[in-house]
Amino acid sequence: MDKNSTFRINLVKRRKALGLTQEQLAARLNVSPQAVSKWENSSYPDGELLPRLAKELNISLDSLFGVKVMDSERDIEQLIDDEMRSAHKEKRSELFMKMMYTALCACNPNIDTVGRLRSSFEHETFAGLKTDRELALSRLNTDLRYFCFLEVPEKGVNSYFGDTTNMVRLFNTLADDDAISIISYLGASVRNKMFSVAMISEKLDIPSEKVQHIIDRLDRFGLVWRVSADLDDKPVILYGYTHHTCLTLILVLAKTITNYLKYMDPNVEEWERGAFRRENGEQDEIVPQVPWWKEGEL
The missing domain is CATH 1.10.10.10 (Winged helix-like DNA-binding domain superfamily/Winged helix DNA-binding domain)
Incomplete structure (x- = not known):
């Protein structure tokens, strides 16, 4: 695909993602609808209009022209911000779940491809993450989706409880x-x-x-x-x-707890110690594992 086609495809895609007609975008830029139509088919905006165009579309010029930024220069927060702001309100929750699912899948050392949330699941299915540093649980079915993430503090979650x-x-x-x-x-x-x-x-x-x-x-x-x-x-x-968010989550999670979480996709378990810690700082001994076969051992 040549650069001209990339610009025009990205321009149309982002305009439609924002729910704008050519006439509406033209009004924001104080140009004619015919000008926008030409940009999307055969020409480019004047140079001084490009920053304004990118601003109105809430997209970087690099992205608009299909320029890939090197990993060391990638602004993840800005990319997320761009995507969420450009999505229709009705689609934000779906986009959020897709991003969270992909992030969770990326924590799985056994998966080397991008995790993509499916549109349907045959069974009630969850995704789980347990490491020494974080916990996550996500229900994936479209009838009720959620994603819960907990960053485990160094002293464990029980240090937060205090008086119970x-x-x-x-x-x-x-x-x-x-x-x-x-x-x-x-x-x-x-x-x-x-x-x-x-x-x-x-x-x-x-x-x-x-x-x-x-x-x-x-x-x-x-x-x-x-x-x-x-x-x-x-x-x-x-x-x-008060429509308290925490109470709603407690009730939903309580229902989850009482279910048998049979189907997990994925289930990442990269942990040695749980989310709780001993108050005196003592640590349990790690259960020793059986070493694998030595080379040539019969």
């Missing part, structure tokens, strides 16, 4: 089926919608005393917020759900 009292309180709360029902109901609401205990009780057929008990616990965790109101000349407390 509230953790126990949270898990005791989530152990109640009614609590899951209430969280799911509140989580399906639009932003800033308010609920009364009586209304939640009626909708979910849960005794109001039970609803109040669970809501109070969620309130203490900061998972709901409250305002007071006068309805029919009677004071009432209304609750709004």
Whole structure:
């Protein structure tokens, strides 16, 4: 492919990726639509227009002209930024998952090709990563995809926990089926919608005393917020759900934990020590491995 074709193909591709018509791009550059059409078919913009064109398309001139940058000069963050900004909002999550999956696959020493996320999987499939420095788990099926990554600190994840009292309180709360029902109901609401205990009780057929008990616990965790109101000349407390990201992830991961993770693609295990560490700094002895056959040994 010659350089002229590369420029025109990349110009059309990036314009369409941004959802721009020739007329819209022309308006941004204060040129005629015919000028843009010529760039995409037979000519080049004037030299002074090239930086503006690259800026409007959110792409480097090197990329626009198909110039490959040497690895030592590659700006990974800029490449990611360019791709995410140029993607339609509806496609960003898919692009994000593809990038994360490729990154995870690249950690596998047994894979020497680019990991590309498939569009479908026959079974519920996960990708996993366990090393001495990081943990990652990703669900790959399109009905519910996620990617969780944890950089393991030198002293282990347990050094972050400290007092675990509230953790126990949270898990005791989530152990109640009614609590899951209430969280799911509140989580399906639009932003800033308010609920009364009586209304939640009626909708979910849960005794109001039970609803109040669970809501109070969620309130203490900061998972709901409250305002007071006068309805029919009677004071009432209304609750709004915070749509807390961590809680959603906890529930999704809890479901994952209770599944048998049979299908892993890939499953990278390059670790000797787990993510937890002994408080006194002691380390377990590494289990010795059987040495491989010596050359000529029978």
